[in-house]
Amino acid sequence: MYTRQNHRQAIQDRKHREREHRRQTILAAAKRVFFSKGYAKATMDEIAMAAEISKPTIYQYFKTKDDLYFSLVLPVLDELDRQWAELEAGLEAGRYRSGARLVRDLFKAYYHCYETSPEGFMILELLQQTNQVRELGVRTRAALSERGRSSFARGRHVLELGIEQGLIRPVDVHQAADILWGLFVGVVQLEIIKSQQKRPGLKGDALDRLLKPTLKLAEALFTEALCVEGRV
Amino acid sequence: MYTRQNHRQAIQDRKHREREHRRQTILAAAKRVFFSKGYAKATMDEIAMAAEISKPTIYQYFKTKDDLYFSLVLPVLDELDRQWAELEAGLEAGRYRSGARLVRDLFKAYYHCYETSPEGFMILELLQQTNQVRELGVRTRAALSERGRSSFARGRHVLELGIEQGLIRPVDVHQAADILWGLFVGVVQLEIIKSQQKRPGLKGDALDRLLKPTLKLAEALFTEALCVEGRV
Amino acid sequence: MYTRQNHRQAIQDRKHREREHRRQTILAAAKRVFFSKGYAKATMDEIAMAAEISKPTIYQYFKTKDDLYFSLVLPVLDELDRQWAELEAGLEAGRYRSGARLVRDLFKAYYHCYETSPEGFMILELLQQTNQVRELGVRTRAALSERGRSSFARGRHVLELGIEQGLIRPVDVHQAADILWGLFVGVVQLEIIKSQQKRPGLKGDALDRLLKPTLKLAEALFTEALCVEGRV
Amino acid sequence: MYTRQNHRQAIQDRKHREREHRRQTILAAAKRVFFSKGYAKATMDEIAMAAEISKPTIYQYFKTKDDLYFSLVLPVLDELDRQWAELEAGLEAGRYRSGARLVRDLFKAYYHCYETSPEGFMILELLQQTNQVRELGVRTRAALSERGRSSFARGRHVLELGIEQGLIRPVDVHQAADILWGLFVGVVQLEIIKSQQKRPGLKGDALDRLLKPTLKLAEALFTEALCVEGRV
DNA sequence: AATGAATGAGTGTTCATTCAT
DNA sequence: CATGAATGAACACTCATTCAT
Numbered sequence: 001m002y003t004r005q006n007h008r009q010a011i012q013d014r015k016h017r018e019r020e021h022r023r024q025t026i027l028a029a030a031k032r033v034f035f036s037k038g039y040a041k042a043t044m045d046e047i048a049m050a051a052e053i054s055k056p057t058i059y060q061y062f063k064t065k066d067d068l069y070f071s072l073v074l075p076v077l078d079e080l081d082r083q084w085a086e087l088e089a090g091l092e093a094g095r096y097r098s099g100a101r102l103v104r105d106l107f108k109a110y111y112h113c114y115e116t117s118p119e120g121f122m123i124l125e126l127l128q129q130t131n132q133v134r135e136l137g138v139r140t141r142a143a144l145s146e147r148g149r150s151s152f153a154r155g156r157h158v159l160e161l162g163i164e165q166g167l168i169r170p171v172d173v174h175q176a177a178d179i180l181w182g183l184f185v186g187v188v189q190l191e192i193i194k195s196q197q198k199r200p201g202l203k204g205d206a207l208d209r210l211l212k213p214t215l216k217l218a219e220a221l222f223t224e225a226l227c228v229e230g231r232v
Numbered sequence: 233m234y235t236r237q238n239h240r241q242a243i244q245d246r247k248h249r250e251r252e253h254r255r256q257t258i259l260a261a262a263k264r265v266f267f268s269k270g271y272a273k274a275t276m277d278e279i280a281m282a283a284e285i286s287k288p289t290i291y292q293y294f295k296t297k298d299d300l301y302f303s304l305v306l307p308v309l310d311e312l313d314r315q316w317a318e319l320e321a322g323l324e325a326g327r328y329r330s331g332a333r334l335v336r337d338l339f340k341a342y343y344h345c346y347e348t349s350p351e352g353f354m355i356l357e358l359l360q361q362t363n364q365v366r367e368l369g370v371r372t373r374a375a376l377s378e379r380g381r382s383s384f385a386r387g388r389h390v391l392e393l394g395i396e397q398g399l400i401r402p403v404d405v406h407q408a409a410d411i412l413w414g415l416f417v418g419v420v421q422l423e424i425i426k427s428q429q430k431r432p433g434l435k436g437d438a439l440d441r442l443l444k445p446t447l448k449l450a451e452a453l454f455t456e457a458l459c460v461e462g463r464v
Numbered sequence: 465m466y467t468r469q470n471h472r473q474a475i476q477d478r479k480h481r482e483r484e485h486r487r488q489t490i491l492a493a494a495k496r497v498f499f500s501k502g503y504a505k506a507t508m509d510e511i512a513m514a515a516e517i518s519k520p521t522i523y524q525y526f527k528t529k530d531d532l533y534f535s536l537v538l539p540v541l542d543e544l545d546r547q548w549a550e551l552e553a554g555l556e557a558g559r560y561r562s563g564a565r566l567v568r569d570l571f572k573a574y575y576h577c578y579e580t581s582p583e584g585f586m587i588l589e590l591l592q593q594t595n596q597v598r599e600l601g602v603r604t605r606a607a608l609s610e611r612g613r614s615s616f617a618r619g620r621h622v623l624e625l626g627i628e629q630g631l632i633r634p635v636d637v638h639q640a641a642d643i644l645w646g647l648f649v650g651v652v653q654l655e656i657i658k659s660q661q662k663r664p665g666l667k668g669d670a671l672d673r674l675l676k677p678t679l680k681l682a683e684a685l686f687t688e689a690l691c692v693e694g695r696v
Numbered sequence: 697m698y699t700r701q702n703h704r705q706a707i708q709d710r711k712h713r714e715r716e717h718r719r720q721t722i723l724a725a726a727k728r729v730f731f732s733k734g735y736a737k738a739t740m741d742e743i744a745m746a747a748e749i750s751k752p753t754i755y756q757y758f759k760t761k762d763d764l765y766f767s768l769v770l771p772v773l774d775e776l777d778r779q780w781a782e783l784e785a786g787l788e789a790g791r792y793r794s795g796a797r798l799v800r801d802l803f804k805a806y807y808h809c810y811e812t813s814p815e816g817f818m819i820l821e822l823l824q825q826t827n828q829v830r831e832l833g834v835r836t837r838a839a840l841s842e843r844g845r846s847s848f849a850r851g852r853h854v855l856e857l858g859i860e861q862g863l864i865r866p867v868d869v870h871q872a873a874d875i876l877w878g879l880f881v882g883v884v885q886l887e888i889i890k891s892q893q894k895r896p897g898l899k900g901d902a903l904d905r906l907l908k909p910t911l912k913l914a915e916a917l918f919t920e921a922l923c924v925e926g927r928v
Numbered sequence: 929a930a931t932g933a934a935t936g937a938g939t940g941t942t943c944a945t946t947c948a949t
Numbered sequence: 950c951a952t953g954a955a956t957g958a959a960c961a962c963t964c965a966t967t968c969a970t
Contacts, residue, residue: 019929040272044965054931056967065965171453175446178422179453183411186418190410214407221403221411221457243949247953254954276940286956288942297940475970479932486933504736508961518935520963529961635917639910642886643917647875650882654874678871685867685875689917715950740944750952752946761944 023061026051030068035119039069070144076113076120077147083109084154091161099167099227106158107219110184122192152177168226180222187214255293258283262300267351271301302376308345308352309379315341316386323393331399331459338390339451342416350439354424384409400458412454419446487525490515494532499583503533534608540577540584541611547573548618555625563631563691570622571683574648582671586656616641632690644686651678719757722747726764731815735765772809772816773843779805780850787857795863795923802854803915806880814903818888848873864922876918883910 029051033042044065048055062068087105096102114121159173191214195207261283265274276297280287294300319337328334346353391405423446427439493515497506508529512519526532551569560566578585623637655678659671725747729738740761744751758764783801792798810817855869887910891903 015929038272040270043963045963055965056932057930059966060929171449172445175449178426178446179415179419179450182418182420182422183415184418186414186416186421187411188414189417190414194410213404214410217403217407218411222453225453225457247949251954275938277938287940288957289955291941292954479970483933502736504734507959509959519961520936521934523962524933635913636909639913642890642910643879643883643914646882646884646886647879648882650878650880650885651875652878653881654878658874677868678874681867681871682875685918685921689921739942741942751944752953753951755945756950 022053022057026053026058026061026068027072031072031117031119034069034072035122072120074144074147076117077144077151079116080109080113081147081151081154083113084151084158087158088154088161091158091165094165096162096165096167099162100223102162102167103219103223103226106180107184107215107222110180111215114184114188122188152181155181166228169228171226176226183218183222184215187211187218254285254289258285258290258293258300259304263304263349263351266301266304267354304352306376306379308349309376309383311348312341312345313379313383313386315345316383316390319390320386320393323390323397326397328394328397328399331394332455334394334399335455335458336451338412339416339447339454342412343447346416346420350420354420384413387413398460401460403458408458415450416447419443419450486517486521490517490522490525490532491536495536495581495583498533498536499586536584538608538611540581541608541615543580544573544577545611545615545618547577548615548622551622552618552625555622555629558629560626560629560631563626564687566626566631567683567687567690570644571648571679571686574644575679578648578652582652586652616645619645630692633692635690640690647682648679651675651682718749718753722749722754722757722764723768727768727813727815730765730768731818768816770843772813773847775812776805776809777843777847777850779809780847780854783854784850784857787854787861790861792858792861792863795858796919798858798863799919799922800915802876803880803911803918806876807911810880810884818884848877851877862924865924867922872922879914879918880911883907883914 026047030042030047033047033050037046044055044058047068048058051058058068062071087102087109090096090105091102096105155177156173159168159171159176162168163170163173188211191207191210195210258279262274262279265279265282269278276287276290279300280290283290290300294303319334319341322328322337323334387409388405391400391403391408394400395402395405420443423439423442427442490511494506494511497511497514501510508519508522511532512522515522522532526535551566551573554560554569555566619641620637623632623635623640626632627634627637652675655671655674659674722743726738726743729743729746733742740751740754743764744754747754754764758767783798783805786792786801787798792801851873852869855864855867855872858864859866859869884907887903887906891906
C-alpha cells in the first residue's frame with residue numbers, strides 16, 4: 001500500500017542503497033590502487049580518480065587513509081573466517097573420512113579467500129607499513145586485531161579437530177597453522193613478483209598459470225606430510 | 233720499519249677503514265629504519281638521525297635512497313647464493329646419503345641467511361614497493377635482478393641433484409623451490425608480525441622463540457613430504 | 465530573468481573569474497620575483513609569499529616552476545607577434561609612404577610590447593638559464609620555441625616588404641632584424657641595470673626617464689641609417 | 697751573485713708564480729662553467745673538477761662564489777677601458793680624419809674586448825642574477841662598480857671628442873654610448889642563443905658565422921647614421 | 929551530500945661553505 | 950698549502966586533510 005510513511009521509507013532506503021553502493025565503489029578503487037602501488041605510494045588523489053569522485057567525498061565515507069585501508073582488509077579476514085567455519089562445521093558433523101580431503105579443503109579455503117579478492121588478500125601483508133600507532137578510532141583497529149586473532153583461532157581449532165579425529169598427524173597446531181598461512185601468503189607473494197617481472201600489470205592470467213600448479217604441489221606435499229593414512 | 237712512505241700508507245689505510253666504517257654505520261641505521269617503517273615511510277632524515285650524522289653525508293656514500301636500499305639487500309642475496317653453492321658442492325661430491333640431511337641443510341641455508349641479517353632478509357620483500365623503474369645507475373639494478381635469478385637457479389639445481397641422486401622424490405623443481413622460499417619468507421613474516429603485536433620493537437628474543445620451533449616443524453613436514461626413504 | 469539555471473551559471477562564472485583572477489595574481493607575483501632574482505634564484509616559496517598564498521596552491525595553477533616561467537614569457541612573444549602583424553598589414557595595404565614612419569612604428573612595436581609587461585619582456589632573456597631539457601609537457605615548450613621563431617619570421621617579413629616598397633635601403637633582413645632586437649633588448653637591459661644601481665626597486669619612473677630618450681635617439685639613428693629618402 | 701738572500705727571494709718568486717698560475721687555472725675553469733650554466737646553476741664542485749683541484753682550494757684563492765665571479769668579470773671591463781684609452785689617445789693626437797674610421801674602431805674595440813674572452817664578456821650580463829646585496833668584501837664590489845663607471849665615462853669622452861672634431865654628428869653622448877653598448881651586447885647575446893639552438897655547446901665556429909656579418913652590418917648602419925660626411 | 933580549492937608538514941636531493949688532517 | 954669529509958640551509962615538489970560553498 002502506498003502511503004506517505006512508506007514513501008519516506010522508500011526514499012530512505014534508496015539513499016541507504018546509494019550510499020552503500022558508493023562506499024563499495026570507493027573500496028574497489030582503493031583496492032586496485034593500494035595493490036598496485038603499496039600503501040605509502042598510493043595517494044588519495046589517485047583513489048578518488050579511480051573511483052571517479054572527488055577527494056573530500058572519500059573522507060565522508062572513511063575517516064582517514066588508514067581507515068580506508070583497514071576497511072579493505074577486514075572483509076578478507078571475514079571471508080577466511082567464514083571458510084574456516086564451514087570446515088569446522090564439516091568436521092564436527094563427522095563429514096571427513098580422509099586427511100587428504102581435509103588438507104584439500106584447507107587449501108581450498110585459503111585459495112577461495114584469495115580468489116574472492118586477490119588484491120585485498122595481498123594487501124594484508126602491507127599491515128607492517130601502515131602507521132601502526134595512530135588513532136584511526138580504536139574501533140577499526142580493535143576490530144582488525146580481533147578478527148585476525150579469531151580467524152587464526154578457528155584455523156587452529158580445525159587442525160585440532162582433524163588431529164582428534166585421527167585424520168592428520170599430531171602436530172603443534174599453533175605452528176602448523178602458521179606454516180600453512182605463511183606458505184600460502186609467501187607463495188602467492190612470490191608468484192606475483194615473478195609474474196610482474198615478466199610483464200607488469202597483473203593480468204591475472206600469467207599469475208594464475210604460475211600460482212595454481214605451485215599451490216597444487218604444495219597441497220600434495222602437505223597431504224603427504226600431514227595425513228595419517230600413509231603414502232598416496 | 234718506520235718510514236715516511238709507511239706513514240703515508242698508514243694514513244691512507246686508516247682513512248679507508250674509517251670510510252668503510254661509516255658506510256657500515258649508515259647501512260646499519262638504514263637497515264633498522266627500513267625494516268621498521270618500510271621503504272616508503274622511511275625517510276632519509278630518520279636514517280641520518282639513526283646513524284648520528286647529517287643527511288647530506290649519506291649522499292656521499294649512497295647516490296639515492298634506492299641505492300642505499302639496494303646496497304642493503306644485495307648482500308643477503310649473495311649470502312643465499314653462497315649457502316646454496318655449498319649445498320651444491322656437497323651434493324656433487326656425493327656427500328649426502330639421506331634426503332633428510334638434504335632437507336635439513338636446505339632449511340639451514342635459508343635460516344643462516346636470515347640470521348646473518350634478519351632485517352635485510354625481510355627487506356627483500358619490499359622490492360615491490362620500490363621505484364622499480366628509476367635509474368640507480370643500471371649497475372645496481374641489473375646486479376640485483378641477476379642476483380635474484382641466479383640464486384633461484386642454484387636453488388633449483390640443488391633440488392635437481394637431490395632428485396637425480398634419489399634423495400628426494402621427483403617433483404617440479406621450479407614449483408618446489410618457490411614453495412620452499414615462499415614458506416620460509418611467509419613464516420618469518422608472520423612471526424615477525426606476531427612478535428611485534430605482543431611487544432613492539434623486535435627484540436629478537438620473542439621472535440626467535442616463535443620462529444625456531446615453527447621452522448623446525450616445517451622442516452619435519454618437508455622431510456616427510458619430500459624424502460624418498462619413507463616415514464621417519 | 466532569474467532562474468535556478470541562471471543561478472548555477474552565475475556561480476560557475478564567478479568561480480571561473482575567481483580562478484582566473486588568482487592565476488593572474490600568481491603570475492604577477494612570479495613576474496616580480498623572477499625579474500628581481502632571475503630564474504634560478506627565484507624560489508617558489510618567495511613567489512607564494514609574494515602572491516600571499518601557500519606554495520601548493522601555485523602548483524594547482526602551474527605544473528612546475530618552468531611552466532610558471534613560460535606562462536609568463538609566452539604572452540610577451542604573442543604581443544610582439546601581434547604588433548608585427550599590424551605593421552605587416554599596414555605595409556601590405558600600402559599605408560606607408562616614408563621609411564621614417566616605418567622605422568618609427570617598428571620601434572613603437574617593440575616599445576609597446578615592452579611596456580605591456582616590462583618584467584615579462586626582460587625575463588625573455590633568462591631563457592638560457594632555464595632547464596632547457598625538461599619535459600614541461602612538450603606543449604608549452606614547443607609553443608615557446610615556435611612562437612619565437614614565428615615572431616622573428618614576421619619581423620623579417622616586415623623588413624622585406626619595406627625594402628620591396630622602396631621605403632628602406634636593401635639590407636640583409638636576417639641581420640637587420642637581429643640588430644633591431646639586439647639593440648632594443650640590450651638597451652633596455654642596460655638602462656634597467658643603471659636605474660637599479662641608482663635606486664633599487666625598479667620604480668619605473670627612473671627607468672623611463674633613462675629609457676625613453678635613449679630609444680628615441682636609437683630610432684633617429686636607425687631612421688638615418690635605414691631610410692632611403694636621405695637626410696631628415 | 698748567488699746568496700742565501702737571493703735564494704730565499706727566488707723561492708718566494710717561484711711560489712708567487714705558482715700561486716698566480718693556479719689562480720689563472722681556476723679562473724679559466726670558472727669562466728667555462730659560468731658561461732655554459734649561468735651563475736646560479738654553476739656549482740663550485742663543477743668548477744673545482746674543471747680546474748682539476750679540490751673545492752676547498754678554490755676558497756683559498758677566492759673568498760666566495762661571488763668573489764670568483766667578479767674576479768672573472770673585472771678583466772673584461774679593464775680590457776674595454778684599455779681599448780677605449782687607445783681610441784682616446786688616437787683622437788687626442790688628431791689621428792682620425794673620417795668618422796667612418798672612428799666608428800670602425802669603436803666597433804673594433806668592442807669586438808676585440810669580446811674576442812679576448814667571449815665567455816667573460818657574456819658573463820657581464822649575469823650581473824643581475826648575482827646576489828647583489830651580499831658582502832663579498834666591499835673591495836671587489838666597489839672595484840666592479842667603479843670600473844664600469846670609468847669604462848663608460850671613457851666611452852662617452854671618445855664620443856665627445858669625435859663630435860668636437862666634427863667627425864660624427866652631435867648627439868647626446870650618454871645615450872649614444874648606451875646604444876652602442878646595448879646593441880653590441882644584445883646582438884652577441886641573441887646570436888649566442890641562436891647558435892646554441894641549432895647545435896648546443898658553443899663551438900665558436902657556428903657563432904662566429906652568425907655574429908661577424910651581423911656586426912658588420914651594424915657597423916655600416918652606425919657609420920651611416922653617425923658620420924657627418926654624408927652617404928658612403 | 930559533494931566538490932573545487934587551499935594548505936601545513938614533509939620528501940628526497942643539492943650546494944656553498946668549513947673543519948680536521 | 951691542499952684535500953676528503955661533513956653539514957646547515959634551501960629547494961622543487963607532494964600529499965593527507967580540511968574549508969567554503
